[in-house]
Amino acid sequence: MDETGEETPMIAFRTNGSSPESYNESEITLSLESVKRRLRTYARWSPVEEGVTLAWDNLSIYATTKSKGRISHKRIINGVTGAVKAGSLVAIMGSSGAGKSTLMSALAHRTLGNMLIEGTILINGRQIGNYMKFLSGFMHQEDIFVPYLTVREHMNIMANLKLDRRTSAKDKRQLINNVLGQLGLIKCIDSRIGGIDQDKALSGGEKKRLAFATELLTDPPILFCDEPTTGLDSYSAQKLVTMMNRMAAAGKTILCTIHQPSSDIFAMFSQLILVADGRIAFMGSNYSALEFFERMGYVCPSSYSPADFYIKTLAMTPGYEDNSRQTIKRICDQFAVSDYAKEVEIVVQYELHMGKAVVPNKFELRQDFQPIRWPVKIFWLTQRWFLELLRNPSLEIMKLFQRLFIGLIVGFCYLGTDALTQNGVQSIEGVIFMFVSENTFNPMYSVLAHFPSYLPLFLREYKSGLYHPFTYYLSRILSLLPGFILEPVVFVLSAYWISGLRPTGYIFAVTSFVIILTMNVSSACGIMFSNAFESVPTALAYLVPFDYVHMITSGVFIRLSTLPKLLSWVKYLSWLMYSTEALNILQWNGVTNITCENQPQGVPCIRNGTEILERYSFSENNLPTDIFGMIILLFGFYILGYFFLWRKVRHY
Numbered sequence: 043m044d045e046t047g048e049e050t051p052m053i054a055f056r057t058n059g060s061s062p063e064s065y066n067e068s069e070i071t072l073s074l075e076s077v078k079r080r081l082r083t084y085a086r087w088s089p090v091e092e093g094v095t096l097a098w099d100n101l102s103i104y105a106t107t108k109s110k111g112r113i114s115h116k117r118i119i120n121g122v123t124g125a126v127k128a129g130s131l132v133a134i135m136g137s138s139g140a141g142k143s144t145l146m147s148a149l150a151h152r153t154l155g156n157m158l159i160e161g162t163i164l165i166n167g168r169q170i171g172n173y174m175k176f177l178s179g180f181m182h183q184e185d186i187f188v189p190y191l192t193v194r195e196h197m198n199i200m201a202n203l204k205l206d207r208r209t210s211a212k213d214k215r216q217l218i219n220n221v222l223g224q225l226g227l228i229k230c231i232d233s234r235i236g237g238i239d240q241d242k243a244l245s246g247g248e249k250k251r252l253a254f255a256t257e258l259l260t261d262p263p264i265l266f267c268d269e270p271t272t273g274l275d276s277y278s279a280q281k282l283v284t285m286m287n288r289m290a291a292a293g294k295t296i297l298c299t300i301h302q303p304s305s306d307i308f309a310m311f312s313q314l315i316l317v318a319d320g321r322i323a324f325m326g327s328n329y330s331a332l333e334f335f336e337r338m339g340y341v342c343p344s345s346y347s348p349a350d351f352y353i354k355t356l357a358m359t360p361g362y363e364d365n366s367r368q369t370i371k372r373i374c375d376q377f378a379v380s381d382y383a384k385e386v387e388i389v390v391q392y393e394l395h396m397g398k399a400v401v402p403n404k405f406e407l408r409q410d411f412q413p414i415r416w417p418v419k420i421f422w423l424t425q426r427w428f429l430e431l432l433r434n435p436s437l438e439i440m441k442l443f444q445r446l447f448i449g450l451i452v453g454f455c456y457l458g459t460d461a462l463t464q465n466g467v468q469s470i471e472g473v474i475f476m477f478v479s480e481n482t483f484n485p486m487y488s489v490l491a492h493f494p495s496y497l498p499l500f501l502r503e504y505k506s507g508l509y510h511p512f513t514y515y516l517s518r519i520l521s522l523l524p525g526f527i528l529e530p531v532v533f534v535l536s537a538y539w540i541s542g543l544r545p546t547g548y549i550f551a552v553t554s555f556v557i558i559l560t561m562n563v564s565s566a567c568g569i570m571f572s573n574a575f576e577s578v579p580t581a582l583a584y585l586v587p588f589d590y591v592h593m594i595t596s597g598v599f600i601r602l603s604t605l606p607k608l609l610s611w612v613k614y615l616s617w618l619m620y621s622t623e624a625l626n627i628l629q630w631n632g633v634t635n636i637t638c639e640n641q642p643q644g645v646p647c648i649r650n651g652t653e654i655l656e657r658y659s660f661s662e663n664n665l666p667t668d669i670f671g672m673i674i675l676l677f678g679f680y681i682l683g684y685f686f687l688w689r690k691v692r693h694y
């Protein structure tokens with residue numbers, strides 16, 4: 043069992059010793075012996091050694107949508123049957139919206155939560171399942187990376203999350219260099235990946251190749267690539283497909299959705315699947331597609347690329363939708379009764395039969411694989427997020443300077459405060475309010491975007507079996523912790539000694555601790571809200587009223603003993619109250635000599651700390667309770683935050 047609670051398949055990888063930039067055909071071409079070893083026996087179930095034959099029968103896919111409380115199902119894929127044999131490079135083509143990506147995601151067992159699947163999908167006769175995330179690689183249409191990492195860092199972290207834990211650092215380095223070398227990425231190994239909003243580091247094509255390189259790290263026997271050549275120049279696209287072609291020749295099964303490939307690229311695919319309006323319009327070898335279309339009266343002009351011709355023939359032409367639908371129906375119907383469909387049917391029946399007849403007693407994806415342990419995954423993920431924080435100038439460094447600056451402003455505004463006077467009492471109350479509020483609202487709002495900004499990356503990596511949601515959650519929090527400690531320390535250091543607070547080391551230390559706790563509870567609350575809602579604006583909409591209630595019940599704006607009964611319990615959930623009370627106790631406990639000098643006649647005079655604490659309904663014995671209350675809230679918010687994140691994953 044792995045940490046996700048699922049059956050852990052065996053995964054291993056193959057390294058070779060070629061130099062990084064060289065492209066050596068023999069790296070991928072298998073020897074005769076290894077081909078023989080790949081011959082399927084069905085005595086045991088080992089698609090890694092034997093290669094992967096994918097078959098699907100009567101497959102329908104529906105998208106579930108909810109509108110005005112009513113659930114409806116839209117059929118995207120309509121009862122399709124097909125098969126792809128081991129060692130094939132398959133192009134899935136069709137016009138936009140035909141259902142290519144939906145079909146491929148279902149075959150890869152990676153459909154979204156709102157999709158309903160009917161029918162059978164088999165890998166070497168065995169029903170697909172969660173093990174697909176360990177058996178297959180999936181290259182998505184849009185690449186998502188942590189933009190502040192370099193190519194080397196990204197690959198290194200991925201290798202440390204994906205590979206067998208016994209793989210030595212040297213082997214990992216060599217594997218990374220080989221994969222990057224094969225894809226022509228060695229020259230940018232130390233470049234930042236870059237994002238859409240930053241100075242460009244890697245080009246779009248390089249990012250695509252990096253996404254492919256990431257999938258190749260584990261050397262999966264089956265690869266799904268959603269539009270891998272989109273955004274690549276013709277040379278890079280050709281190089282990539284040539285590489286896929288060689289991998290397929292070596293026994294891998296590769297399925298690609300592809301738009302408008304050039305004739306050269308198109309010719310490299312051994313099999314073509316044409317999807318139109320959720321049905322199969324053709325499945326078979328490239329050259330037989332032309333023959334099939336010609337027999338139906340659709341002749342590809344010599345000036346046309348066959349790929350463009352198929353897509354044009356099967357496209358929904360705006361304004362002529364009915365005609366287009368009729369053409370598509372006619373072609374799909376004809377294909378369903380053609381000899382090409384019968385050939386496919388034979389393979390599918392064979393797979394179904396073998397799957398039923400021979401129940402493999404051994405379920406081994408890859409023998410002797412030992413996955414990375416979760417604490418090690420946490421280490422690598424934390425490192426990734428930490429690098430992101432350090433290198434994102436708008437985040438940590440800027441925040442530290444901001445804290446220093448605000449701390450100094452607060453300090454200088456209260457410079458020369460004499461706490462033992464009537465005016466001094468008011469100033470100290472002001473300082474305490476500034477300490478609490480500055481370490482509550484700013485941090486709470488500034489963490490709101492942390493989790494949502496990387497949610498798509500997290501969901502994708504989780505779906506590919508890289509880690510458990512808790513591993514991700516903990517790593518993100520651990521990476522934020524240094525900032526959650528440094529920021530309040532910088533603030534307290536810059537403000538405390540010049541603002542007239544009690545100048546003793548002990549009180550300074552406990553005040554710092556209380557402020558660190560305050561900031562951590564506030565951030566945990568922000569993290570909980572950001573995970574509880576779909577978007578940052580929605581989280582904000584709920585967080586603002588929540589804040590107000592907490593601020594009012596902090597004790598500064600109302601005497602806590604006079605709170606309406608209905609709301610009196612809220613103060614126990616208010617870390618602002620705990621923090622304000624703790625800081626007041628630290629400043630006023632044991633103070634007995636406040637002077638009444640210059641106090642106008644008739645105006646009440648405060649003479650000692652006890653009176654101040656009583657004014658707010660605070661108790662001088664409550665310091666441990668306040669600290670304990672904040673610790674409980676801290677863990678409570680983090681636990682709820684994780685629950686909400688897990689709830690998002692459950693529906694994905």
Ligand SMILES: Nc1ncnc2c1ncn2[C@@H]1O[C@H](COP(=O)(O)OP(=O)(O)OP(=O)(O)O)[C@@H](O)[C@H]1O
Nearest residue numbers: 105118136137138139140141142143144145154156
């Ligand atoms: N999760 C979803 N929920 C609802 N509808 C969806 C979902 N995913 C896809 N669809 C719909 O299914 C249809 C097929 O989408 P799909 O992405 O499979 O098409 P495609 O052939 O890959 O198109 P493209 O080439 O433009 O990427 C589209 O009409 C799309 O709107």
